[in-house]
Amino acid sequence: MNTPPVLTLDAVHVRFPVGADWRGRPTAVVHALNGLDLSVAKGEVLGVVGESGCGKSTLANVLTHLVTPTEGRMVWSEGTAHKLQIVFQDPQSSLDPRLPVWRVITEPVFLKEQRSTSALRELAAELAEQVGLRREQLDRYPHEFSGGQRQRIAIARALSSQPDVIVLDEPTSALDISVQAQILNLLVELRKSRGLTYILISHNISVIRHMCDRIAVMYLGQIAEIGSAASVLSQPAHPYTRLLLDSVPEIGRSLDAGLAVGETELPSNRRLPGGCYFRERCPFAASGCDQPQALLTQGSGPHAARCHRASELQAFARQ
Numbered sequence: 001m002n003t004p005p006v007l008t009l010d011a012v013h014v015r016f017p018v019g020a021d022w023r024g025r026p027t028a029v030v031h032a033l034n035g036l037d038l039s040v041a042k043g044e045v046l047g048v049v050g051e052s053g054c055g056k057s058t059l060a061n062v063l064t065h066l067v068t069p070t071e072g073r074m075v076w077s078e079g080t081a082h083k084l085q086i087v088f089q090d091p092q093s094s095l096d097p098r099l100p101v102w103r104v105i106t107e108p109v110f111l112k113e114q115r116s117t118s119a120l121r122e123l124a125a126e127l128a129e130q131v132g133l134r135r136e137q138l139d140r141y142p143h144e145f146s147g148g149q150r151q152r153i154a155i156a157r158a159l160s161s162q163p164d165v166i167v168l169d170e171p172t173s174a175l176d177i178s179v180q181a182q183i184l185n186l187l188v189e190l191r192k193s194r195g196l197t198y199i200l201i202s203h204n205i206s207v208i209r210h211m212c213d214r215i216a217v218m219y220l221g222q223i224a225e226i227g228s229a230a231s232v233l234s235q236p237a238h239p240y241t242r243l244l245l246d247s248v249p250e251i252g253r254s255l256d257a258g259l260a261v262g263e264t265e266l267p268s269n270r271r272l273p274g275g276c277y278f279r280e281r282c283p284f285a286a287s288g289c290d291q292p293q294a295l296l297t298q299g300s301g302p303h304a305a306r307c308h309r310a311s312e313l314q315a316f317a318r319q
């Protein structure tokens, strides 16, 4: 990563106490994030992939301050406005149905600043135009729009407070295929024209391939592998990434559909495994893999993997 980071997560842990005994005390702890380190470069599109339950949305919630890390911290770089917005998968449930669209779009600004109604309306009109909606539509309510249009509204709302970073949590997976491409192209254009940084969570390999500069692969609340999209996709260094990619023979298939990791499931995040977290499911596990987890170190390619055997396996793959 050559450009300076806009924000950095430093050894972030998130633990959720769950259940309750007779005194109301939690009976178990869910280890959702387990020492997650991540730097996001200014202006990049960073893809985040991994099986259901690996902690992607928890990461998004930490970034948006909906969840406070149990340990570790998030640091913004100097010179940024520290503004981050999120676009969720389902625009149906993320837009307030009681507000007309001009109010929905300007809600983040309305909550923070005193602005006249006419100024807010004008802002909504400008943003509507940028996301491909018409001014005349702004007095309507969210349910009067199609799924794709609602996602345009959600994007306009995210833009209204002029964020540095936008987190996109499965932004197109609730949409029809034909509409997906339009929304992705809109995101590409907006990023160019506004110099935005995206953190894009997706299960869809073609979305990731189309959009991302870098890819972070998550496993059990950690980064298993991170690097340039080209190198992670063509020369994965972590066995988990290989299996994740091997399991998507067809374009457009979900990244973890029929994951070829034996028939095994993601280990319980209520009791973290000793040694490498992936060891139990890893076809390349060897004796050293029961040692404390590998650091997320530089492999031999232009990316880093948290695997004791990464360099060895990569060298083998090249032969």
Ligand SMILES: Nc1ncnc2c1ncn2[C@@H]1O[C@H](COP(=O)(O)OP(=O)(O)OP(=O)(O)O)[C@@H](O)[C@H]1O
Pocket (backbone or CB within 6 Å): 016, 017, 018, 030, 031, 032, 050, 051, 052, 053, 054, 055, 056, 057, 058, 059, 269
């Ligand atoms: N508020 C919460 N209380 C208890 N457990 C939670 C809470 N939020 C998330 N979890 C648990 O934390 C783990 C990570 O969840 P998260 O939603 O981050 O996964 P994800 O990678 O986004 O999955 P998906 O791909 O299905 O969206 C899961 O085991 C989940 O059940």
Ligand SMILES: [Mg+2]
Pocket (backbone or CB within 6 Å): 056, 057, 058
């Ligand atoms: Mg999620």
